Amino acid sequence: MKTIYLAGGCFWGTEHYFKQIHGVVNTTVGYANGNTENPTYEEVCSDTTHFAETVRVEYDEKKVPLFFLLRMYFLTIDPTQVDEQGADKGSQYRTGIYYEDEADKAIIEDAVAEESFAFSDPIATEVMPLKNFYAAEEYHQDYLDKNPSGYCHISPELIKMARETQRIDD
Structure with missing residues (x-):
C-alpha cells in the first residue's frame, strides 16, 4: 500500500470523494503540516496553527x-485559489499535496505541470514533504457517511464519477 496526503478545502467532501475510487483502501481526515502538536478543530480554524x-x-x-489519483484530485479543486475552496475561506482550506515517499515527488510535479496548462493563473497548490499529520476528531471521520445531507463542496456528479471509475481490474 502507498499513502498520499491531499488537502482540497473542506476534508469532509475530499474524503468522501476519494473513498469512492477503486483502489483506495482507507482514508483518514486530519490536519497536516502545521506548527503545533495534536491540534483540535477549533485551533485549526483559528488560523494560528498553519494546518491544512x-x-x-x-x-x-x-x-x-x-498520477491517476492526482488527476482525480484536480477535478475537485481550483488549484489557483489561495487559502480557500468553494465557500470555505482560511489557510486551513488551502490546497496541498504532501508526500512521504521522495519517489512520489516527480509524479506529483508532472501532474501539477500538466494541470497548469488549464489555467492562466499560477497553480497555488502546495507540493511538499509531509511534516506532520494528526487525525481529526472522530466526528469528522466519514462525516458524509454519517451525515448524508452534510456540506460538501464537491458536486454529486463528481462523486458519482469517482464511484464509477474503475482504473485497473483486480
Whole structure:
C-alpha cells in the first residue's frame, strides 16, 4: 500500500470523494503540516496553527496509480485559489499535496505541470514533504457517511464519477 496526503478545502467532501475510487483502501481526515502538536478543530480554524485540512489516502498502486489519483484530485479543486475552496475561506482550506515517499515527488510535479496548462493563473497548490499529520476528531471521520445531507463542496456528479471509475481490474 502507498499513502498520499491531499488537502482540497473542506476534508469532509475530499474524503468522501476519494473513498469512492477503486483502489483506495482507507482514508483518514486530519490536519497536516502545521506548527503545533495534536491540534483540535477549533485551533485549526483559528488560523494560528498553519494546518491544512487534509485527507490521508491509502491506496493500492496496482489498482490505481498516483498520477491517476492526482488527476482525480484536480477535478475537485481550483488549484489557483489561495487559502480557500468553494465557500470555505482560511489557510486551513488551502490546497496541498504532501508526500512521504521522495519517489512520489516527480509524479506529483508532472501532474501539477500538466494541470497548469488549464489555467492562466499560477497553480497555488502546495507540493511538499509531509511534516506532520494528526487525525481529526472522530466526528469528522466519514462525516458524509454519517451525515448524508452534510456540506460538501464537491458536486454529486463528481462523486458519482469517482464511484464509477474503475482504473485497473483486480
